[in-house]
Amino acid sequence: MKLTEVTLSHHYADLGPAFGTPVAPTSFQHPRLIHVNPGVLEQLGINADEVNNPAWAEIGCGARLLPGSKPFAMKYTGHQFGVYNPDLGDGRALLLGALDRGEHSWELHLKGAGKTPYSRFGDGRAVLRSTIREYLAGEALHGLGIRTTRALCIVGSDEPVSRETIEPGAMLIRVAQxxxxxxxxxxxxxxxxxxxxxxxxxxxxxxFLPQAATLPVAEQAQALLHFTVARTAELVAAWQAVGFAHGVLNTDNMSILGDTFDFGPYGFLDDYEPPFICNHSDHTGRYAFEQQPGVALWNLNALAHSLSAFVDADNLRDCLEEFQPRLVAAYSTRMRAKLGLQRSEDSDQQLSADLLQLLADARADYTLFFRALAHYRGERPAAALQDLLPPAHHDALQAWLHHYDQRLARDGGDSRSRNRGMLAANPKFVLRNYLAQRVIEAAEKGDYEPLRTLFTLLQTPCDEHPEHETWAAAPPESGKHMPISCSS
Known part of the structure; x- marks a missing residue:
């Protein structure tokens, strides 16, 4: 369909005034289109050649509303760092409406659109830095096959926005079911x-659960909790396997559909550090990488408590007890794929745990090690792997490879096909924070070519792209542990 044929519905806003407030967006005076996402255009059913439509500059900053739009600030609350906060809601974003496509419907959410009744003391704006980070993060996870929100476009401006410093303002349109x-x-x-x-x-x-839509309310609530528990467990397992830390897993940042939601101070692991903290405001490590499964379950308990008006405690507990086995099963499946194992054995969890302990002890680069392992064919010395670990850990690596070789022999199969499968499961390119910062600094100077390059690489992160080797490199020491704030 052409852009001129797009019409939005407003299912959520029609639920009534208890659910939020209609608010007109505060647009930019001189919007500047930075990027339109071709993949999201396809997802929405919009013609590919509309990527060059100049109307995106005005649409992407709220100066021009698509037919049917009903900008709406949603009201919600949530637990932030474990403490209930009643004063939350869409403080800098507006739900524009939904584009219905047969069985699918995609909501468009304008972020950075100005103050709403839920802005508290904020200005309702977003900065170019945070907008680029969210735009790229959605593509990074989507390219890795992980459920996530994505963004349709970025629009920049010369409007100054005050954060830690004065930064240029920007907006994006987030897309989610x-x-x-x-x-x-x-x-x-x-x-x-x-x-x-x-x-x-x-x-x-x-x-989203039409089979439960006509059930009594108690059964609806149980069906939804079952659904959200399962999808959240699978999501967190995917994050842990790929080395992604969300950074701020408050309950208001958790999607009922189990999608990755609300990108802020996230980070992909460089060195394998289970206690890795990517949010410099997280002084206790509540949202550290290794804590994500436990925090997700804590948040699911909070969701279950909100359904206790309809469901008794025993049934809620039964739903929540599904989380751990779902998480373990999904994580084990992903780790077997990363190790190139076709069949499951009881010893696989220990094999994986031993490798992760070795990587943690050696402070080895998580992504680079698994990518190198995807090329491994039993050679000795395993030079490509040894090069990624300090010499003091080479004996431990050889010991682990001995067990790994035995496991591969029991698994059988052709080494070439196994390597191909491992290359598809172990990305060469991930959205490291130092790469995002490189893109941001160029964009703030008006150079969007690094943004386009990294955006393209993240679409197919497991391909070789030999002309872009520098984008796959480990960060310099100065690029590790970069302080990322919630305002990011």
Whole structure:
């Protein structure tokens, strides 16, 4: 379809005033189109040649609304760093509406669109730095086959926005099947708006669990919790396998659909450090990389508590007990793929755990090691792998490779086909923070070529792209542990 044929519906805004507030976006005076996402155009069913339509500059900053748009600031609450905050909501974003495509519907959410009733003391704006980080992060995870929100376009401006320093303002249009968060359910539960809570539950079930839509409310709530527990467990398993740290897993940043949601101070691992903290505001390490499974379960407990108005504690507990086995099964499947194992053995978890301990002890680069392992064919010495570890850890590597060789022999199969599968499971390119910073610094000077290059590489991160080797390199020491704030 052409851009002129796009019409939005507004399913969520139609739920009523209890769910949020209509707000007109505050546009930029001189918007500047930076990038349009061809993959998201395809997802939305918009013609590929619309990528060059100059109208995106105005659409992407709210100066021009698509037909049917009903800009709406959603109200929700949530637990932030474990503490309930009643004063949350869309403070710098507006739900424009949804583009319906047969069985699928995609919501468009304008971020950086100015103040809303939920902005508290904020200005409702976003900066170019944070906008680029979110834009690239959605593509990075999508390219790795991990469920995530994505973004349709970035629009920049010369408008100054005050964060730690004065930065240029920008906006993006986030695209998701739903923007309903755990915090939406918490809001109606804690304010005792139980009719609205039931309405929200019915809305989500009708859209995403149609088999439960006509069930009694207690059964709807159980079906939704089963669904969200399973999808969240699979999501976190994917993050852990690829080395992604979200950075701020508050309940208001958790999607009811189990999608990666609300990118801020995220980070992909460089050295394999289980206690890695990517958010410089996380002083206790609550959201450290190794803590993500436990925090996700904590958040699911908070969601379950918000459904306790409809479901008894035993049934809620039964739903929550599904998390751990789902997580372990999904993580084990992904790690077997990274190790090139076709069949499952009881010893596989130990083999994987021993390797991760070795990588942690050696402070080895997580992505580079697994990529090198994908090329391994039993050679001795395993020079490509040894080069990634300090000499003091070479004996431990040889000991692990001995067990790995035995496991591969039991698995059988052709080494070439195994290597091909491992190359598809172990990316060469990930969105390291130092790479994102390189792109941001160029963009702030008006050079968007690094953005386009990295965006393209993240579409197919497991391909070789030999002309772009520098984008696959480990960071310099100065590029590790970069301080990333929530304002990012």
């Amino acid at each position: 739903s923007h309903v968060r755990f915090g939406h359910f918490e809001y109606f539960f804690y304010t005792r708006q139980l009719e609205a809570l039931q309405k929200l539950l019915g809305y989500v079930c009708a859209r």
